[in-house]
Amino acid sequence: MDERNFLYMFYGFLAAWLILAVYVVALAGRERRLQREMENLRRMIEEKQKEAS
């Protein structure tokens, strides 16, 4: 019983950190996507402006 009790405490701690870590990874992924989209759009606008001039 004690061993199981300790094991579940460990699962609890692990679950808490895992959920927060998954959220941080999702945040980082979104950051990269935004950066990439921003660069692509800026490049596209510059090309269009060059074509127009």
Next chain:
Amino acid sequence: MREKMLIAFCIVAAILLAYNLYVMLLVLPDEVSQGPIFRIIFFHVPSAWTAFLGFLAAAVASVLYLVRKDLRYDAFAVAVTEVGLAFAAVTLVTGMIWARIIWGIWWTWDPRLTSMLVCWLLYAGYLMLRHAVEEPTQRARIAAVFSIFASVDVPIVFFSIRWWRTQHPQPVVWGGSMDPAYWNTLFLNWIPLLLLGAAMAGIRLRQERRQRELEALRRMAHAL
């Protein structure tokens, strides 16, 4: 400046968490009736407080958006809601793991557990609703109204253990009888979780600003 503050928050949170883990695992004795599993409370309760704080902050920002029509309040509301939802998930999952040992079941439709699950579902619905509306001001208005509506559930979760007969343990704050050593660790572990939550909300807020810049650039690209 903001970047440095976010990094400072994360560093202080990491140091405090390392110290708290040492206290939780090596200094504090096992609780007499529950054993080692009791230590889950040091993450379960501060996560719930952080989530509630996020949801209430979102409600205040939503009211401010409806009054002032400033999209910065909407950005703040979505940032703190998302972070609050992550901490609410920690609360639910750690609570279930604790319940498996103490009650012998993963879940019961108890007023506290049910109202917390409803709270999580409401705020998950808030985020899904935002994806469903494209026009930014319309999205902000509908989301603000929904956030204010959802915030009504927060006091229901908080006071449910006083209002109804429940299987959930009685209050930790206001009338709780916890040993001061556990009490101090509980509060001390709230500080790094709050700092971590603030850093996450800061990053999410910056992303929301970038998203708006991106939308402006898209409009510009279409106009050319």
